[in-house]
Amino acid sequence: MLVVGALMLGVASAGLAQEDALVFLPMVTGGPVGPAGCSTCSADTYNCDDFSTQTAAQACFDFCMEQVGSDVHRLDSDNNGVACESLPLVFGGWVFQWR
């Protein structure tokens, strides 16, 4: 939530109306917590661009498949079970790239 604080400070210092600065991001309360950067499976919220590695995208894909049984974020457009082949795969200290 440090990012939110910084954003709020940024908005406030930009001279916008006070109520505009009081924006709260939705937080997951209760229920299973997803992998980092993957807090919801209720709607198409993320794209491959939102993840820096295939590993992170795959974790989100797997998490939502388990939670809602579908690729809700559409991270696996060709339905081969591998999310975001375009992203680098980090494994054991090595970085791999799907070809």
Ligand SMILES: [Ca+2]
């Ligand atoms: Ca998406």
Ligand SMILES: [Ca+2]
């Ligand atoms: Ca795929």
